[in-house]
Amino acid sequence: MRNNLSSIVLMFFCSGFSSFVRAADALTGPVEKQPVNVTAIIMFLLFVSSTLIITWWAAKRTHSRKEFYAAGGGIPAWQNGIAISGDFMSAATFLGISSALYFNGFDALTLVVGALGSWPIILFLISERLRNLGRYTFIDVLSYRLDERPIRLVASLGSLSVLIFYLIAQLVGAGKLIQLLFGLDYIIAVSCVSTLMILYVSFGGMLATTWVQFIKAILLVFGGTAIVFLLFQNVDFRLEEIFRRAIETHPKGTELFAPRGWLKDPISVISVGLTALLGFIGLPHILMRLFTVKNAREARKSAFYAISIIGYFNILIIIIGFGAVSLIMFNPDYQDASGALLGGRNMVVLHLTHILGGDILLGFISAVTFATILAVVSGLTLAAAATIAHDLYALTLKRGNTTEKEEMRVSRYAVIGIGILGILFGIAFEKQNVAFVTNMALAVAGSVNAPILLAAMYWRGLTTRGAIAGCLIGLISSVGLIILSPLVWVNVLGLEDPVFPYVYPTVVSAPLAFFALWFFSVTDRSKRADIDRAGYDEQLVRSETGLGIAEASEH
Amino acid sequence: MQSKDDILKLIHSSAFQKMMKTKNRMVFCFSLLTLIAYCLFFIAIAWLPDWMGEPMFSAGIVSTGIWLAIFSVIFAVFISGIYTWWANKYFDKELQQVLQEAGLNEE
Numbered sequence: 001m002r003n004n005l006s007s008i009v010l011m012f013f014c015s016g017f018s019s020f021v022r023a024a025d026a027l028t029g030p031v032e033k034q035p036v037n038v039t040a041i042i043m044f045l046l047f048v049s050s051t052l053i054i055t056w057w058a059a060k061r062t063h064s065r066k067e068f069y070a071a072g073g074g075i076p077a078w079q080n081g082i083a084i085s086g087d088f089m090s091a092a093t094f095l096g097i098s099s100a101l102y103f104n105g106f107d108a109l110t111l112v113v114g115a116l117g118s119w120p121i122i123l124f125l126i127s128e129r130l131r132n133l134g135r136y137t138f139i140d141v142l143s144y145r146l147d148e149r150p151i152r153l154v155a156s157l158g159s160l161s162v163l164i165f166y167l168i169a170q171l172v173g174a175g176k177l178i179q180l181l182f183g184l185d186y187i188i189a190v191s192c193v194s195t196l197m198i199l200y201v202s203f204g205g206m207l208a209t210t211w212v213q214f215i216k217a218i219l220l221v222f223g224g225t226a227i228v229f230l231l232f233q234n235v236d237f238r239l240e241e242i243f244r245r246a247i248e249t250h251p252k253g254t255e256l257f258a259p260r261g262w263l264k265d266p267i268s269v270i271s272v273g274l275t276a277l278l279g280f281i282g283l284p285h286i287l288m289r290l291f292t293v294k295n296a297r298e299a300r301k302s303a304f305y306a307i308s309i310i311g312y313f314n315i316l317i318i319i320i321g322f323g324a325v326s327l328i329m330f331n332p333d334y335q336d337a338s339g340a341l342l343g344g345r346n347m348v349v350l351h352l353t354h355i356l357g358g359d360i361l362l363g364f365i366s367a368v369t370f371a372t373i374l375a376v377v378s379g380l381t382l383a384a385a386a387t388i389a390h391d392l393y394a395l396t397l398k399r400g401n402t403t404e405k406e407e408m409r410v411s412r413y414a415v416i417g418i419g420i421l422g423i424l425f426g427i428a429f430e431k432q433n434v435a436f437v438t439n440m441a442l443a444v445a446g447s448v449n450a451p452i453l454l455a456a457m458y459w460r461g462l463t464t465r466g467a468i469a470g471c472l473i474g475l476i477s478s479v480g481l482i483i484l485s486p487l488v489w490v491n492v493l494g495l496e497d498p499v500f501p502y503v504y505p506t507v508v509s510a511p512l513a514f515f516a517l518w519f520f521s522v523t524d525r526s527k528r529a530d531i532d533r534a535g536y537d538e539q540l541v542r543s544e545t546g547l548g549i550a551e552a553s554e555h
Numbered sequence: 556m557q558s559k560d561d562i563l564k565l566i567h568s569s570a571f572q573k574m575m576k577t578k579n580r581m582v583f584c585f586s587l588l589t590l591i592a593y594c595l596f597f598i599a600i601a602w603l604p605d606w607m608g609e610p611m612f613s614a615g616i617v618s619t620g621i622w623l624a625i626f627s628v629i630f631a632v633f634i635s636g637i638y639t640w641w642a643n644k645y646f647d648k649e650l651q652q653v654l655q656e657a658g659l660n661e662e
Contacts (some may be wrong), residue, residue, distance in 0.1 A: 106618070109595070110600065113628070117627070120589045120638075240615065240617065243621075257617065257618035259602060297642075297647055301639060301643070315625060537563055537566050538562055542562065
């Protein structure tokens with residue numbers, strides 16, 4: 001395997017260098033591409049080579065299924081906490097929320113508060129029980145007392161939809177961003193990300209993924225802190241001054257700090273709140289990270305470390321988003337002839353970095369942004385591969401009659417398959433408006449994964465039939481309503497007047513899912529339902545005490 | 556290794572029930588507090604946009620909404636810290652005691 005790996009590493013580097021050579025030619029290419037930044041490329045190569053060395057090291061330590069999916073369950077809590085935050089803080093958070101603050105003002109804070117509202121709930125209600133009951137995926141927890149095969153099958157649908165939607169959104173965003181930052185072609189950019197992701201995950205499994213996320217989180221927090229420090233230095237360390245200048249520059253004036261810039265009516269606001277709260281709880285790749293620690297106590301501690309870092313970083317984002325206004329808006333260096341932001345709306349942070357720290361800091365932040373995308377897609381791919389190989393192949397299709405070796409082989413094939421699928425989707429969606437894909441991921445996570453996970457852990461009455469009905473109704477209603485919403489109905493299909501007026505369907509689909517979970521459980525008189533309910537006592541004791549956790553993780 | 560019977564016995568033991576009562580109360584109160592703060596923030600954006608948009612302090616410029624958003628971030632970190640501290644210091648200890656009394660201690 002080592003020989004394989006090194007030849008692939010070599011291949012990648014050759015193709016990587018040749019595309020950089022081509023990138024240099026792109027200087028004269030289309031206007032929207034950025035000039036090649038040497039610091040960015042050096043930083044990026046440094047990151048890629050060090051993470052590939054880590055992958056090589058991790059590959060030697062990844063032999064068993066437990067090592068592949070959960071890094072052997074031996075990651076220290078503080079390190080896992082940092083890696084969780086690295087998995088959670090995507091490029092969408094860093095670039096997207098800061099530019100939404102810059103353009104639309106206050107309303108983008110709903111997503112900041114949304115993320116910080118769901119994390120304490122993950123800590124209090126989910127982290128400990130999840131760790132005690134599960135092995136590799138959150139679906140393990142659902143099938144603890146419910147009928148294993150149908151539950152795994154249906155829950156995998158929800159889990160995989162979230163992961164694939166999220167992956168498409170990340171890859172399309174990544175392709176465009178790298179095109180801008182490094183002057184690479186879109187297709188080469190997407191292929192680069194997918195290839196690296198396949199290498200990290202298929203060889204290094206969870207151990208390599210953890211390290212990639214860990215390093216990236218530290219770089220991102222360091223970079224964000226540097227930007228904020230320079231912003232403060234610019235105004236002699238007076239916080240108010242940053243906000244005052246933003247209002248004085250922005251055409252919205254004081255409206256910049258008031259609601260209704262983007263969310264025009266109360267129902268939209270409530271829907272965003274509900275989507276963020278439930279959606280961030282139900283992200284399978286984040287939940288999966290809680291299995292990499294020894295026990296419930298470590299899982300709880302890692303959730304707390306993650307919250308602290310995410311909270312700190314989100315406060316930085318608020319300052320960066322508003323701080324960018326006075327420096328960039330109306331600055332002719334960063335607008336094109338029509339007055340639009342150079343390189344597109346998501347470039348706010350990068351332009352700000354350039355003003356404050358010149359080419360060197362811009363290069364650093366560009367490389368960190370690239371690392372961020374890599375770390376998040378790796379986490380997504382690993383979670384999807386675990387669902388395919390563990391939940392679907394080994395335990396549903398083969399009913400558990402498979403060897404560890406075979407399951408790992410399937411999961412590696414799954415990683416490669418997802419990587420190739422990612423490239424194809426990335427190319428197919430290049431010219432599409434992909435805003436709906438992120439919404440779909442969050443809406444499905446909030447309408448399928450979160451309701452069923454909470455019900456399985458805390459409600460004795462849940463039965464297999466109720467869980468399946470809840471999953472399916474949550475999935476169909478959330479995906480269906482997004483297709484009927486302005487994001488797909490108008491923006492993608494080009495039809496007039498959306499059937500469903502809100503961009504987030506969770507305000508309807510999550511209550512529907514909860515209702516279906518409840519209704520089809522309480523009316524369930526089958527024999528299986530008695531087994532499901534009777535299993536709750538044992539599940540409760542195990543979930544709180546962690547008894548049997550060792551057997552579970554060795555299984 | 557524990558049998559299913561050992562585990563089911565635990566659920567009827569008064570020590571386990573007492574521990575769960577405290578734990579459930581803590582988890583319930585902390586979750587409720589978080590959700591109340593969260594709901595209030597979103598209700599205020601939905602139905603009190605003007606109040607949220609005005610400066611919080613008469614001399615200042617930053618709106619109530621932004622202060623509340625920053626406050627809710629700090630609140631989330633703070634309340635998580637308290638829970639984690641409590642669970643590390645008290646719950647884990649009590650759990651070990653319950654398991655020891657039931658003869659189920661794994662260590």
